[in-house]
Structures are given as structure tokens and as C-alpha cells.
Amino acid sequence: MLAAHAVACAAQTAQHDGRPAIVAAVVSEPGATSGPPPSVARAERRERSPLSAIVFGGVNVSGDLNALRAGRPVAFLLRGDEALRLSQQIAGVHPELGRTEAGIVIEAGKLSERVVDRHRKPSFVIDSDHPLLGEISQTLRGADTPSAVRDRVAAHFQRPAHGEFWRASHAAAVRAGDCTEHAVLAAALARRLGRASRVVLGYALLSDGRRGVAIGHAWAEIHDGRRWQRIDATSLAEEAAAYLVMGELTDEGPGYQRSLVDVWARLNVSGIEVLSRTQDRHSTAQP
Numbered sequence: 001m002l003a004a005h006a007v008a009c010a011a012q013t014a015q016h017d018g019r020p021a022i023v024a025a026v027v028s029e030p031g032a033t034s035g036p037p038p039s040v041a042r043a044e045r046r047e048r049s050p051l052s053a054i055v056f057g058g059v060n061v062s063g064d065l066n067a068l069r070a071g072r073p074v075a076f077l078l079r080g081d082e083a084l085r086l087s088q089q090i091a092g093v094h095p096e097l098g099r100t101e102a103g104i105v106i107e108a109g110k111l112s113e114r115v116v117d118r119h120r121k122p123s124f125v126i127d128s129d130h131p132l133l134g135e136i137s138q139t140l141r142g143a144d145t146p147s148a149v150r151d152r153v154a155a156h157f158q159r160p161a162h163g164e165f166w167r168a169s170h171a172a173a174v175r176a177g178d179c180t181e182h183a184v185l186a187a188a189l190a191r192r193l194g195r196a197s198r199v200v201l202g203y204a205l206l207s208d209g210r211r212g213v214a215i216g217h218a219w220a221e222i223h224d225g226r227r228w229q230r231i232d233a234t235s236l237a238e239e240a241a242a243y244l245v246m247g248e249l250t251d252e253g254p255g256y257q258r259s260l261v262d263v264w265a266r267l268n269v270s271g272i273e274v275l276s277r278t279q280d281r282h283s284t285a286q287p
Contacts, residue, residue, distance in 0.1 A: 061205055061212030063274035068241045069207050076244060077273040079103040089266050093245050105275065109245035111200065115223055119196035123252035126184055126199070128191035130169035137192040144193040146222040146229045153186045153233040165260060179218045182233040186220035190231075196223035200230075201263045202246040205272070206239055212274070216267045219243070244272075 067074050079102060080086060087097055087104050094106040122129035136156065140148055161176035168188035171181035183199045190197035197220055204217035217240075219232040230243065246266045251259035 059203070059214040059269055059272055061207060061214050061272045061274060063272075064276045065207045065209050065212050065274060067276055068205065068212065068274045069209055071241075073277050074242075075105050075107055075275045075277070077103050077105050077275055078269045079271040079273070080269040082268065086266060086269070090246060093247060102273075103269075106244070108242060109202070111198070111221070111228070111245060111248050113228065115196045118252065119198050119223070120191060120194075122188075122191065124254050125165075125167050125249070125252045125256050126188045126191060126197070127167055127169045128188040130172075130188075132169055132172050133188050133192045136172060137189060140189070140193060144195070146190070146195070146224055146231050149186055149189050149193070149195075149222060150231045150233045150237075153182055153189060154235070156185070157182065157233075165257070179232075179234050179236070183218040183220045186222070186231050186233050190220070190222040197221065198228075199249040200245055200247075201249065201260075201267075203244040203267065203272075204232075204236055204240040205242040205244065206236075207241050212241075212272075214244070214269075214272050216264070217243070 061068075063077070064074060077100070078086065083099065083104050087099060090106070090109070091097055093111060094109045096107050098105045127133070136152065137144075140152055156172065156175060157177060158175040160178055161174070161181070162178050164177070165180045166174075166177060166184070168181075168184040171177045171185050172188075177185075180199075187197035187199050199218060200221055201216075201218050203214040205212060205214045207213075217232075217236065219230055219234075219237075221228045222231050223229075232240070232243075247263035249256065249259055249263070
């Protein structure tokens, strides 16, 4: 567990036993120095609303929410007190990044298309060589597509568990977790089936057209032989209007929490504004 914080992704909206959906709420302990920032949320049970989540303390999303919901091309203005440091941290994921007086302008972002050795090998966190992963993978023989992996992982979990970032085998054994456990189990199952995979960290954006919120989230990417595909095995995938990539879990060894702290620290913005392409073109970029 990352010290002093609940490392949960907000918006674990999977339903269990027919009870109300889990929706997002934020938790952060005063004085905490590691783990995800306040914008990374934990979930609590609450009746489904039009937004499907009443989020307390999440990052407010404003601007052209209709364009966001419609899937039209948009950019995102990130506001915050440490824009310069953030721009340096995410430049590798967002080469299109531009700076304005108001903040940083980015697109959704994406990781490198390259597949490297660690995307295929078992690791401490993504322990795809564990016997339990072998048992689960047997149910997918002959149907090992990324979408099949997503569906299998979604069906495997029976209850939420927040505040941890468990290894894939442990998440599989207890059949519990939040977005981080869904992501590592999907990545591990994909590797067990011979596919490259990785865990991605960033924001998921939700909107009902009138209001919007961004919440810290984790998901997997699985290579289908031609390109990387986003695999979000939580039911948030049914509601997210967009995903903002902020980084990858690059250290999958016993010290993986240090890598997490580095990426979670990037989820520290005060607000996100959705910009239409017209607005984006007329922004005054700074070097």
C-alpha cells in the first residue's frame, strides 16, 4: 500500500449482487507525502445519477463538454500551480504539449508504439507465470483477443477493495480490487497468453454534458499484433468520455511503488478545460 493514502482509482462502478453502482469519492490524508494526490479517488456506494458518479474532490472538468461526450476532436487545458514542472514530467507522453498563460494544452496522449522485452516477461507485479494465471488463461484458449481478456477479467472480480496496489496473482486469488488490480490482472493474463501488455496511469473523464469530472485511473494496454489497444476492465469504461495518459508503470519489480509515486505526482492539477479544435488553434502557445 502506498503510504498514508488510499491508492484507489475512483470510479469502480461495477455492480455486485444487484446492489447500487459504486461511484467515486476522493480521499487524501493530511500530511501524506507519497502515493496518489487528492485527485485519485476511492469509491463508495451511492445511487446512480445522470453522471453515474457524484464525485467529491475530483478535478473539475469544464469547457466544451458536449464535444467531449460526442467524441469530437478536442484538446485539454490543464490548470495548476506547477505547470512548468508538470510540462517537463509529461513531455515524453505529450510531445504536442503547448504552454499558455492559463496552463498546459495537451491532447489525450499516448505511450510509445514500441514493444519492449519487459512488455512480454513476467515481473514482480505482473506475475504472469503464477499457476493461478495459468488456470485462468485456460478459459481463454482459442479466444485470446484483448477484448476477451477484458471481459474475463471483469467477470473474475467479485468485490471492490480500495487502498492497495496488489500483484496480479493476489488480486486473482482474492477476486477483489479496484482499477489498479483490474489493470495488472489484465496485463498478466495477456502476457500469459503470449501478448505484450503494460499498465497505464492517468485520468478518466466523465461528463453528463452539464458537468464533468476527472478522476485518477489505471488501465491496461494490450498489443494485438498491430497496435496497442486500451483495455479497461472496470465498468467505468462504459461511462468514460475520454482518457488522459499521464504515464506508464515502468518499474514492475519489488520497488514498483517508487514508480507509482512518480506518476501519481503528475495527477496534480486544479482543473481541466475541454477545448474545441477552434479554441485550441487560437490559444497563445509559449515556448
